[in-house]
Amino acid sequence: MNHDRYDDSYIRGILEEVRTIAIVGASANPTRPSYLVMKYLAERGYRVFPINPGQAGKEVVGLTFLGRLADVPEPIDMVDVFRAPEHLPAVWAEVETILPLPKVLWMQLGVRNDEVAAQAEAAGLKVVMDRCPKIEYGRLSGEIGWTGVNSRTLSSRRPKLLGQGVQRLSIASRKPPGAV
Amino acid sequence: MTEDTTAPAVHEPGFATLAVHAGAQPDPTTGARATPIYQTTSFVFDDVDHAASLFGLQAFGNIYSRLGNPTNAVLEERVAALEGGTAALAVASGHAAQHLVFHTLLTPGDEFIASRKLYGGSINQFSHAFKSFGWNVKWADPDDISTFEAALTDKTKAIFVESIANPGGVVVDIAAISAIAKKAGVPLIVDNTLATPYLWQPIKDGADIVVHSATKFLGGHGNSLGGIIVDAGTFNWSATDRYPFLSAPRPEYQGMVLHETFGNFAFAIAVRALGLRDLGPALSPFNAFMLLTGIETLPLRMQRHSENALAVARYLAAHPKVEWVSYPGLENDRYHALAQKYLPKGAGAVFTFGLKGGYEAGVSLVSNVELFSHLANIGDTRSLIIHPASTTHRQLTDEAKVIAGAGPQVVRLSIGIEDVADIIGDLDQALAKV
Numbered sequence A: 001m002n003h004d005r006y007d008d009s010y011i012r013g014i015l016e017e018v019r020t021i022a023i024v025g026a027s028a029n030p031t032r033p034s035y036l037v038m039k040y041l042a043e044r045g046y047r048v049f050p051i052n053p054g055q056a057g058k059e060v061v062g063l064t065f066l067g068r069l070a071d072v073p074e075p076i077d078m079v080d081v082f083r084a085p086e087h088l089p090a091v092w093a094e095v096e097t098i099l100p101l102p103k104v105l106w107m108q109l110g111v112r113n114d115e116v117a118a119q120a121e122a123a124g125l126k127v128v129m130d131r132c133p134k135i136e137y138g139r140l141s142g143e144i145g146w147t148g149v150n151s152r153t154l155s156s157r158r159p160k161l162l163g164q165g166v167q168r169l170s171i172a173s174r175k176p177p178g179a180v
Numbered sequence B: 001m002t003e004d005t006t007a008p009a010v011h012e013p014g015f016a017t018l019a020v021h022a023g024a025q026p027d028p029t030t031g032a033r034a035t036p037i038y039q040t041t042s043f044v045f046d047d048v049d050h051a052a053s054l055f056g057l058q059a060f061g062n063i064y065s066r067l068g069n070p071t072n073a074v075l076e077e078r079v080a081a082l083e084g085g086t087a088a089l090a091v092a093s094g095h096a097a098q099h100l101v102f103h104t105l106l107t108p109g110d111e112f113i114a115s116r117k118l119y120g121g122s123i124n125q126f127s128h129a130f131k132s133f134g135w136n137v138k139w140a141d142p143d144d145i146s147t148f149e150a151a152l153t154d155k156t157k158a159i160f161v162e163s164i165a166n167p168g169g170v171v172v173d174i175a176a177i178s179a180i181a182k183k184a185g186v187p188l189i190v191d192n193t194l195a196t197p198y199l200w201q202p203i204k205d206g207a208d209i210v211v212h213s214a215t216k217f218l219g220g221h222g223n224s225l226g227g228i229i230v231d232a233g234t235f236n237w238s239a240t241d242r243y244p245f246l247s248a249p250r251p252e253y254q255g256m257v258l259h260e261t262f263g264n265f266a267f268a269i270a271v272r273a274l275g276l277r278d279l280g281p282a283l284s285p286f287n288a289f290m291l292l293t294g295i296e297t298l299p300l301r302m303q304r305h306s307e308n309a310l311a312v313a314r315y316l317a318a319h320p321k322v323e324w325v326s327y328p329g330l331e332n333d334r335y336h337a338l339a340q341k342y343l344p345k346g347a348g349a350v351f352t353f354g355l356k357g358g359y360e361a362g363v364s365l366v367s368n369v370e371l372f373s374h375l376a377n378i379g380d381t382r383s384l385i386i387h388p389a390s391t392t393h394r395q396l397t398d399e400a401k402v403i404a405g406a407g408p409q410v411v412r413l414s415i416g417i418e419d420v421a422d423i424i425g426d427l428d429q430a431l432a433k434v
Helices: A009-015 A032-041 A085-095 A116-123 A135-143 A141-147 B015-023 B048-055 B070-083 B094-105 B118-132 B146-151 B174-184 B258-279 B285-295 B298-317 B334-342 B360-367 B398-403 B421-430
Strands: A020-024 A047-051 A076-082 A104-109 A126-128 B087-091 B112-113 B134-142 B156-160 B190-191 B209-213 B227-231 B320-325 B350-355 B382-385 B410-413
Touching: A009 A104, A009 A126, A009 A135, A020 A032, A020 B398, A032 B258, A032 B298, A047 B190, A047 B209, A076 A085, A085 B174, A085 B209, A104 B334, A116 A126, A116 B174, A141 B070, A141 B087, A141 B258, B015 B070, B015 B298, B070 B285, B087 B094, B087 B258, B087 B285, B094 B118, B094 B156, B094 B209, B094 B227, B094 B258, B112 B118, B118 B134, B134 B146, B156 B174, B209 B382, B227 B258, B258 B382, B298 B320, B298 B350, B298 B421, B360 B410, B360 B421
Parallel strands: A020 A047, A020 A076, A076 A104, A104 A126, B112 B134, B112 B156, B156 B190, B190 B209
Antiparallel strands: B087 B227, B209 B227, B320 B350, B350 B410, B382 B410
16 A cells, blocks of 8 residues: 555545544544544534543533544544554554454554554554545545635536535535446 | 565656656546635635635645635646645746745844846845835846855855846856755755746756745746745754744744744745735736646646747857857857757747947837737747846946847847747848848
């Protein structure tokens, strides 16, 4: 797996497949990137579990902080990590004991640890490094273009609205039913 | 890390495809295929929490057209894609773009280095308007790169150049100036108005920020003002504490740090959220629509502009009443080598030439053209002509006119996309009367 550059279909596949996301290093401070990502993903319909031992038990935007990954009461599809690269071995040591194993290990923008990535891939997980799921979701749905950001995607298909509002877009396939 | 060498290369769309499609998706609610003109000041919130998220920069979305507008956003993403940047911001004019860029980078008492060879309006803006903000310009000569290094001080916050310098004919060695900027740890800002990304993508040569007067070749039809700021995503704003709009907690946003939060498009967010929001030079969505429509044909127009300009430059160089022609597409031009390096697809449409008959000849020429329009703009489908000494530079002393490249014999052309035989025919009949 080449981690210098990801195909859009790889990222889209992950974001469509996972439903439950544990965010390691989540913050209760509304100006921190980890808070913004946690809230955004929850609003996009994911079941989000913030993990931060210092905040355990605290409730923010309807989400309850847990102390460790093992405290998550249901199977985790994806672990999103807001920790510096040197802390990744410790995070992986926790992740690899979870049963069933998560399907995806995602390291945030600025976080890359190739040794841990190789271990996770050997265990059957998909790995994403140095990316933000909020930015990737916004990019693939078309939302991020509202801010003048280069989404690096082209589509002649109408974007799909998400939920009741008019200012949320979905990453679901835009093709008509039956198309592949 | 294991390398998967069997994966197919990620396909990148070509420039002409991006010029038509980048940023523009069918409208999600109506299916409209052309980009609608969202002629509205404001946008309803889904609910109170959604409003709070938008105001706090926590969610992507629309609030008020001074901060962003869906029509303008398509223009922004399109130009970001064409320049190879991470994001862009569209504003009311090229001057507004420059104002917001420097507002984001400089505080009173700071300095920036600018090329001496710039559009006259930029020289005025930097010399006078910016001085009253306490932003001090130091001039350097793009024909002597060492003058940029010599102008650096510990107060220098940025370097500013034009890729092809107005009034045309000067090609600036962006890669060499970028090397100086990188060594000094300051961003390089390139005004790419005359080249457009079709002829030159300065980000590939080390520009950190690209600005445009979209009024010119991007729009291309002489019908709408607009300005664009493109974030290359290359500069590390957090390496020092010299760019606090990017690297320090912002009181305007409850202590958010923009570079940490928005990564490689933080500058585009900063010029929007801390510049456009507070200083206010918003672009009309109608103008954004006109500029977008123009950009769809940018590759075709720039090819034709450059082909026509080269033919006109060759005609003038052989004309007995013409003393000199300054067009880097000509083989004997002093900038021809730089043009071959940076502008292989053409040297653009704007250039100057000198008439042997001096001031009177210049006045006679602009008085006798019938296809060329005598006016003070460039980058139109129409061919344009101006005699700076009798118009834009008339108030200067003769000596000052020469220093500004607007001596009595100088005529500036912006060659349009008409049939080249008609363009040359018009100059020929007017020169015959000189």
